[in-house]
Amino acid sequence: MPSKPIPGSSGDVITTLPSAYTPHAATGLLHLPRFLAKCRYVKEHGALPPSYAKNYKRGCDRFLSQHLGVQPAEVEKIVLESATEAEIDARLKQLLPADVRAAAWNRRYVQMGMTTAGREFIREALTAMGCADRADEIRSVPDLIEFDEGRIE
Helix, strand or coil: CCCCCCCCCCCCCCCCCCCCCCECCCCCCECHHHHHHHHHHHHHHCCCCHHHHCCCCCHHHHHHHHHHCCCHHHHHHHHHHCCCHHHHHHHHHHHCCCCCCHHHHHHHHHCCCCCHHHHHHHHHHHHHCCCHHHCCCCCCHHHHHHHHCCCCC
16 A cells, blocks of 8 residues: 555645635636745735745746746735735736736656656655655646645545
8 A cells, every 4th residue: 555644744735725726717827826825825815834845936946936037025915905806816817918828837847856856855755644655646847736735536
């Protein structure tokens, strides 16, 4: 039987964030729904748990922002200042480029962690979670996110 993460091994887990593989409805961009949800969490709770705060506006959030030519803080500001989802969508439409190059970003995103250094990062993370036996199955950073949040058994 394949191993499962040791409870608490990666810190607090927010299971209500969207899947890493859920595209943003208006743009088709993967990861954008997660970034927006983390911003909403900060708006509602004041901060993310430390396990998420360490990569908030860094990691995939920053890589996506760089792809779009915006700063992560600009996206966060939109969520923090907006009263409705419609307002968030309208302000994002103004901020983001007309062509978000979703296919290029999505391809890059789903391949994160597939380099030699990336595979080592994933192996280290899985070992810390007590799941070193899953290294051949968890092949990318989005897979690692899904595994940690319980969407890959």
